[in-house]
Amino acid sequence: MNLILIPIVLPLVSAFALLCMSERTKYLKEVLAVGAALVSLLAAANIFLLPPTALSYSWLGSGISFTLKTDNLSAFLLLAVSLFSAAISVYSFSLPAKGPAKWFLFNLLMTQAFAAGVALADNMVAMLFFWEGLLVFLYTFIALSQPTHAAKRTAMKAFLINAVTDLCLLAGVVITGYIAGTFSMSEISHNKLTLDYSWSIFAYVLLLVGAVSKAGAFPFHTWIPDAATDSSAPFMAYVPAAIDKLLGIYFLTRASVYLFALDGKMQLVLMTLGAVTILVAVMMAFVQKDYKRLLSYHAVSQTGYMILGIGTLNPIGIAGGLFHMINNAVFKSCLFMTAGAVERQTGTNDLSKLGGLFRSMPVTGVCFLIAAVSISGIAPLNGFFSKELIYKGTLETGYKVFFLAAEIGSFLTLASFLKLGHAAFFGKRPENLKETKEAPFSMLLPMLALAGICAAFGFGARLPLEWFISPSLTALNIQHGVLSGFHPDKLYFISVIVILAAVINHMVGLSAGGGKACKASDHIHYAPVLKETYALAERRAFDLYEQTMDHAVPFASKLLYRADRFLDWATDTLPSGAAGFFSGAFSRFHNGSYPLYMALTLAGTVIYILLAASNGGLR
Amino acid sequence: MDLPIQMLTTAVAVPVFGAFLIPLAGRVSTTARNAFAVLLGLFTFVAAASLFSTVTGGETADYALSFPLGLDFILSADMLSVFMASISAFVSAIILIYSLDYISHYENQTEYYTMVVLFLGSMMGLVFSASLLWMYVFWEMTGFASWRLVGFFRSDRDVAKANKTILVTVFGALCMLIGIVMIYFDYGTLDLRALHGQSISYAAAALILTGILAKSATLPFSTWLPDAGVAPSTVTALLHAAVLVKIGVYAYARIFGVTFAAPDGFSNAVLYLAGASALVSAGAALIETDIKRIIAYSTVSQIAFIFLGLASGNRTAFAGALLYILMHSVAKGGLFLCAGIIEQNTHTKDINKMGGLFSSMPVTGTAFALCSLSVMGIPPFGGFFSKFLVFSGAAQNGSLPVLLMFLAGAVMTLLYLVRLFYKIFLGDPAGHKSPREGSYTMVASVMALALIGLALGALIYYPSAYTELLTANLGVNLQ
Numbered sequence A: 001m002n003l004i005l006i007p008i009v010l011p012l013v014s015a016f017a018l019l020c021m022s023e024r025t026k027y028l029k030e031v032l033a034v035g036a037a038l039v040s041l042l043a044a045a046n047i048f049l050l051p052p053t054a055l056s057y058s059w060l061g062s063g064i065s066f067t068l069k070t071d072n073l074s075a076f077l078l079l080a081v082s083l084f085s086a087a088i089s090v091y092s093f094s095l096p097a098k099g100p101a102k103w104f105l106f107n108l109l110m111t112q113a114f115a116a117g118v119a120l121a122d123n124m125v126a127m128l129f130f131w132e133g134l135l136v137f138l139y140t141f142i143a144l145s146q147p148t149h150a151a152k153r154t155a156m157k158a159f160l161i162n163a164v165t166d167l168c169l170l171a172g173v174v175i176t177g178y179i180a181g182t183f184s185m186s187e188i189s190h191n192k193l194t195l196d197y198s199w200s201i202f203a204y205v206l207l208l209v210g211a212v213s214k215a216g217a218f219p220f221h222t223w224i225p226d227a228a229t230d231s232s233a234p235f236m237a238y239v240p241a242a243i244d245k246l247l248g249i250y251f252l253t254r255a256s257v258y259l260f261a262l263d264g265k266m267q268l269v270l271m272t273l274g275a276v277t278i279l280v281a282v283m284m285a286f287v288q289k290d291y292k293r294l295l296s297y298h299a300v301s302q303t304g305y306m307i308l309g310i311g312t313l314n315p316i317g318i319a320g321g322l323f324h325m326i327n328n329a330v331f332k333s334c335l336f337m338t339a340g341a342v343e344r345q346t347g348t349n350d351l352s353k354l355g356g357l358f359r360s361m362p363v364t365g366v367c368f369l370i371a372a373v374s375i376s377g378i379a380p381l382n383g384f385f386s387k388e389l390i391y392k393g394t395l396e397t398g399y400k401v402f403f404l405a406a407e408i409g410s411f412l413t414l415a416s417f418l419k420l421g422h423a424a425f426f427g428k429r430p431e432n433l434k435e436t437k438e439a440p441f442s443m444l445l446p447m448l449a450l451a452g453i454c455a456a457f458g459f460g461a462r463l464p465l466e467w468f469i470s471p472s473l474t475a476l477n478i479q480h481g482v483l484s485g486f487h488p489d490k491l492y493f494i495s496v497i498v499i500l501a502a503v504i505n506h507m508v509g510l511s512a513g514g515g516k517a518c519k520a521s522d523h524i525h526y527a528p529v530l531k532e533t534y535a536l537a538e539r540r541a542f543d544l545y546e547q548t549m550d551h552a553v554p555f556a557s558k559l560l561y562r563a564d565r566f567l568d569w570a571t572d573t574l575p576s577g578a579a580g581f582f583s584g585a586f587s588r589f590h591n592g593s594y595p596l597y598m599a600l601t602l603a604g605t606v607i608y609i610l611l612a613a614s615n616g617g618l619r
Numbered sequence B: 001m002d003l004p005i006q007m008l009t010t011a012v013a014v015p016v017f018g019a020f021l022i023p024l025a026g027r028v029s030t031t032a033r034n035a036f037a038v039l040l041g042l043f044t045f046v047a048a049a050s051l052f053s054t055v056t057g058g059e060t061a062d063y064a065l066s067f068p069l070g071l072d073f074i075l076s077a078d079m080l081s082v083f084m085a086s087i088s089a090f091v092s093a094i095i096l097i098y099s100l101d102y103i104s105h106y107e108n109q110t111e112y113y114t115m116v117v118l119f120l121g122s123m124m125g126l127v128f129s130a131s132l133l134w135m136y137v138f139w140e141m142t143g144f145a146s147w148r149l150v151g152f153f154r155s156d157r158d159v160a161k162a163n164k165t166i167l168v169t170v171f172g173a174l175c176m177l178i179g180i181v182m183i184y185f186d187y188g189t190l191d192l193r194a195l196h197g198q199s200i201s202y203a204a205a206a207l208i209l210t211g212i213l214a215k216s217a218t219l220p221f222s223t224w225l226p227d228a229g230v231a232p233s234t235v236t237a238l239l240h241a242a243v244l245v246k247i248g249v250y251a252y253a254r255i256f257g258v259t260f261a262a263p264d265g266f267s268n269a270v271l272y273l274a275g276a277s278a279l280v281s282a283g284a285a286l287i288e289t290d291i292k293r294i295i296a297y298s299t300v301s302q303i304a305f306i307f308l309g310l311a312s313g314n315r316t317a318f319a320g321a322l323l324y325i326l327m328h329s330v331a332k333g334g335l336f337l338c339a340g341i342i343e344q345n346t347h348t349k350d351i352n353k354m355g356g357l358f359s360s361m362p363v364t365g366t367a368f369a370l371c372s373l374s375v376m377g378i379p380p381f382g383g384f385f386s387k388f389l390v391f392s393g394a395a396q397n398g399s400l401p402v403l404l405m406f407l408a409g410a411v412m413t414l415l416y417l418v419r420l421f422y423k424i425f426l427g428d429p430a431g432h433k434s435p436r437e438g439s440y441t442m443v444a445s446v447m448a449l450a451l452i453g454l455a456l457g458a459l460i461y462y463p464s465a466y467t468e469l470l471t472a473n474l475g476v477n478l479q
Helices: A003-019 A027-047 A072-094 A101-120 A123-145 A150-178 A183-189 A198-215 A222-229 A233-259 A266-287 A290-313 A313-348 A363-375 A384-398 A400-425 A442-460 A461-473 A492-511 A530-538 A542-588 A594-614 B003-030 B031-049 B052-057 B079-104 B109-128 B132-150 B156-189 B202-215 B226-230 B233-242 B243-258 B264-287 B292-313 B317-345 B360-376 B383-398 B398-426 B440-460 B461-474
Strands: A054-059 A061-069 B061-065 B073-077
Touching: A003 A072, A027 A072, A027 A101, A054 B461, A061 A101, A061 B317, A061 B461, A072 A101, A072 A233, A072 A313, A072 A442, A072 A461, A072 B003, A072 B292, A101 A233, A123 A150, A123 A233, A123 A313, A123 B383, A150 A198, A150 A222, A150 A400, A150 A542, A150 B383, A183 A233, A198 A233, A198 A266, A198 A290, A222 A290, A222 A594, A233 A290, A233 A313, A266 A290, A266 A384, A266 A400, A266 B031, A290 A313, A290 A384, A290 A400, A290 A442, A290 B292, A313 A384, A313 A442, A313 A461, A363 A400, A363 A442, A384 A400, A384 A442, A384 A492, A400 A492, A400 B202, A442 A461, A542 B264, B003 B031, B003 B061, B003 B073, B003 B109, B031 B052, B031 B079, B031 B109, B052 B079, B052 B317, B073 B079, B073 B109, B079 B109, B079 B233, B079 B243, B079 B317, B079 B440, B079 B461, B109 B132, B109 B233, B109 B243, B132 B156, B132 B202, B132 B226, B132 B233, B132 B243, B156 B202, B156 B226, B202 B243, B202 B264, B226 B233, B226 B292, B233 B243, B233 B292, B233 B317, B243 B264, B243 B292, B243 B317, B264 B292, B264 B398, B292 B317, B292 B383, B292 B398, B317 B360, B317 B383, B317 B440, B317 B461, B360 B383, B360 B440, B383 B398, B383 B440, B383 B461
Parallel strands: none
Antiparallel strands: A054 A061, B061 B073
């Protein structure tokens, strides 16, 4: 078999083999899943090292072929997807809280196969096929992770939000394909589309909606925090933290710089979307009191940085966006893994019930610290370098306001991780957690690996930039200079100021909250104006999905139903009523009276003669 | 006669005449009657499908019986008619197998089987007819059979709904007859092969369209279809999902797609009408609480997508619409049959009285979910490809309002199907006693349809290559 097909076909076949196994077999399913994921990872690494190749089959009629292509960006993405699949399959080995193991692993492998397909597809229809195909597994992943109704409801929410935006993507793809005359992305890139006329703007916006919704940006993010509480930690670490971000940002990049040549207006739209996502989500994250829910809002907020980076449209910003894409997946996935480990060992994710876990779970604690420092953008870990590139790119566009928004985001990110780390791993340990032990080795291993990547991509930031990001930019036909290098310049000092501000804020919050770390955000949470806003947000007043489902959909469908009832009246009640009326009226004349019949006949004859006479007489 | 021509004539004659032998077989024994009916269905399918090899080789099989005044009885098997006949006969055969258990609790079974097979036979006649007059004759025969079948239960309400069905469709058919007469006076023949590529007047086109819309339950004649949901679920699956409503669509493809060159303004009007139909019926599907009415409204809204493809005026859309017919027949047939299992085992059609059925009916639930996904157009199911091609064609057509209407229609399709699935299978159980799973043959039938939907997606190359070839060979006035 062709090497390119292995990362798609192997997980697919293994997933169906899993379904045939009994739920009672011990470790057989896990071993199969881990094996498939590792082999796929090796294949992906091999593909990455080989020069780009392509593979094509005739598929949907003659116009649309099934084309896979391993250019540098695709190969990089495939490697990332396979890495996270392998990490999660190892991580879930001895985690009971993931629903039925068989179905969990089935969903995992299917998601991997389809995500690999998205990464490799060159034809937009093939990409759409894999992209939309993920929907089914997104649903079953969440719905089966817990036996509660809330899980089913959240699964439906996730499914509907993504299905609707996937339809937008479908519409975008068909219009793009029609304007360009081909569905092949590499062919379109030779002759990029411009936003000169309304159809191409419409097409790009639809593609944008599909991409940012997959990445989980505002306002399509609202299922992610719900899933944090209603599904399992490995799901969160795998799909919303890693796979969705990778695919969404990947396609956003393709659409924005590879397929279309954007103009200044669209650049502003993208950067605004990024900044709004950063701020809205981080404000929500800051006040959360649940470990996973807090992380989930950060998963949204970090997407904003990537969109902001891509939206700058300059090489530095795009490089920052792509670098942040992989960095975020690494540390966010690692953070969700620590959440899963804490949940497994203590039975809760509620910050008010946790505390002082560092001594009993030192490895988890260290991993958490590394990942938290990374996500907060503190030098010299990987998050610092990618954020620095994004800041530079933003400043280069001249719009300082977006830079400011990004820095405020950084401040709140660090503040909320101070709160989270303090509440979970430090401070006083509650009585019932005295016996807590460290998580099993199979969970620690992937956590350590990801934390190691955080450190390696930080201290050796040149390596990933030269190996992954720079070739990706080349694959996107972007000319660029040297990307790496640590400079103690103004940006670095601003980041130091942000760190100090966050620490001071934490101190203030602590003293205001009576020394309890989980209340360290209350001074902002319950500040005037903000308090009411947060209360509204808790009631889901800003949740586009809930508002639409509660108000817009019932209203529109009632209106349409009225139209339907009217048509029913017009085709059923009205004709039968009319027929009844006329037959009733005519039957009144048919009463058997001879004089009446004669009178009617005579009257009819007279009318006929008059009519005939007025038309020229009888002839 | 050649073998293909024999197959063509038997595909029509065997079910039409065989239907009248079913009462005789019923005299022998119930088993004999049931076996005979299923055999007739299977035989029809085999006969129709055997013609594939002929038509893909680029030939047609024709059979003619001459009548005076140019009103010959002509059967012709080309790519379009064989495609349509095979789908109809296949779904009908599955429905007959499913009926064995489903219908066994009711009275008038002999009439039921007779009418189903007669319906199948008239459908074959309609599809293979290459003369507008004989198409009309078979058209009315299907109407008659569906009238008896919708009124299968004999309460006043059922009979009233059955009368509504036939009155609306016959009204449309009579309008169509006037249109056909106008064509006859214009060209002196009703042989579709001779009329290939001719132009058609607006008046005749509008009259024929009235008949098509009435039969295919499209705005403004859509409401008879949900009302006909009083019939047994097998009947609704056969008539209202898979076969009968496709007659109108087929006639549109046959008359305006591969025979006459439809005027542009006419096609545009059809697009807007279909868009409105998609939206209105989807809205109704979100309000209704009767499981079968919801699925019926869903049919109305999906039929509109087929019209979108057929009327968009380009090859991509036309081929997509034909694929849509295939995917929708399979998936929607499956949904109605699932509804039959649910209805029979819960003794209600109200989705508010269901809830949480997945735990006691897992196979039905899975089949229902898979069929719904295909109707929604989610990959890797076959429905994805047909929806994609239809949208692709609509984009080429270049009308933004139409595209937006159908995008909204597709979104609403997602909403009502997810709502339906959630209300029936998930959610809180509403006071039922965890009904049993359906019988083996019934569950196997629905699962077969669901898996075929999946297989059609995996092997999309073959059906799409077929419809593309069909469009290239037969299409008239397509971009």
